[in-house]
Structures are given as structure tokens and as C-alpha cells.
Amino acid sequence: MPYNWTDPDTAAETRELHLWPHNSLPPRGLAIFVLSTFTLLMVPLLALLGSVLLWGILPFILLAVGGLWFALTRSYHQRRILEVLTLTRDHAHLTRHNPDGQVQEWDCNRYWASPELHAHGGPVPNYVTLRGGGREVEIGAFLSEDERKALYDDLVTALRP
Incomplete structure (x- = not known):
């Protein structure tokens, strides 16, 4: 409890x-989750290595991972009661x-x-x-x-x- x-x-x-x-997700779990999400989002981009499309899609993936990290750290901050x-x-x-x-x-x-x-x-x-x-x-x-x-x-x- x-x-x-x-x-x-x-x-x-x-x-x-x-x-x-x-807090169901400890800080170490947060790091593992964000890194795992980034890794899984990068797997489909392996097929685009060497093409111009990689640079068109990469900023959106980085934005998604950054938004996820921001939301989870903000949640941690709001629960510091x-x-x-x-x-x-x-x-x-x-x-x-x-x-x-x-x-x-x-x-x-x-x-x-x-x-x-x-x-x-x-x-x-x-x-x-x-x-x-x-x-x-x-x-x-x-x-x-x-x-x-x-x-x-x-x-x-x-x-x-």
C-alpha cells in the first residue's frame, strides 16, 4: 500500500x-520503456536506410519518442505528493x-x-x-x-x- x-x-x-x-513504473522502467519504444519504431526504418524517405520519417519518430518521454516525466512530477x-x-x-x-x-x-x-x-x-x-x-x-x-x-x- x-x-x-x-x-x-x-x-x-x-x-x-x-x-x-x-507509481507503477519506476525511473529505471521508464528509461527501458522509452528506449524499447525507440528501438521498435526504428526497426521498420532499416528498410529505408540509404534513401531520402528515411530523413522524412525520422523526425516524426523522434517527435513521438520525445512526446512519450515528456508525458511520462510530467506524470512523475505531478505525482510527487x-x-x-x-x-x-x-x-x-x-x-x-x-x-x-x-x-x-x-x-x-x-x-x-x-x-x-x-x-x-x-x-x-x-x-x-x-x-x-x-x-x-x-x-x-x-x-x-x-x-x-x-x-x-x-x-x-x-x-x-
Whole structure:
């Protein structure tokens, strides 16, 4: 699962939950995929070696491979999100690090913090929010539907007094 709990610090009784989007293609896999695509697109051009048609088709193949590389690296950049929920004995603090470097924070008294699962009506099915301190904030919206259900169960257990 693309989230994990840290072991509680027994002295301070602090637990942290780290959430991040799932990346199915690691950076090495990206390089292999782009190189494989380039190689497979070049195979039909072997028949055109020595002809003028090669130079007419080659820029389009390079443009296609460049566009593929650009799209995949942009996707990686957009998925650089980290959410950290810190729970102490009497305090809950959520920090979200966005891809553009912006940091969003929410905190409240742990007694008033409550997770809510919105099965319908949210931007995604089984939308999970934290309510407390006069605000309601989303958590883990980038997770899959099953992962959000598991996250909700974990939050209910962790926030229980």
C-alpha cells in the first residue's frame, strides 16, 4: 500500500502516517520503456536506410519518442505528493507537500478529529476526509478505492481515544 505508519515513539507517544501516490513504473522502467519504444519504431526504418524517405520519417519518430518521454516525466512530477499525518497524545497535524513545492497544513485537537468516509458525492468514490478544528480536509484522495477504505479503517482505529 502506498502509505505506512511509523512505530510509535513511546516517550512522546507520537505516530506518523505517510501517504504517497502509487507509481507503477519506476525511473529505471521508464528509461527501458522509452528506449524499447525507440528501438521498435526504428526497426521498420532499416528498410529505408540509404534513401531520402528515411530523413522524412525520422523526425516524426523522434517527435513521438520525445512526446512519450515528456508525458511520462510530467506524470512523475505531478505525482510527487506526500501527506504526513502526525498524531500525538492530544494533537493531530496533517501536512501535504504538493508537487509545486507548496505546503498545506491542518491541525486540531485530537479529541475533535474524526475521519469520515463519503461513499458517494465526493470527487472520487469512498472519499476520506478529516474533520476538526472547524475545517474538513481530504486525505489520500490519490489512493485507489480499496486503499481509501483501508485508510479510513486505520484512521478510525488510530484516532480512537
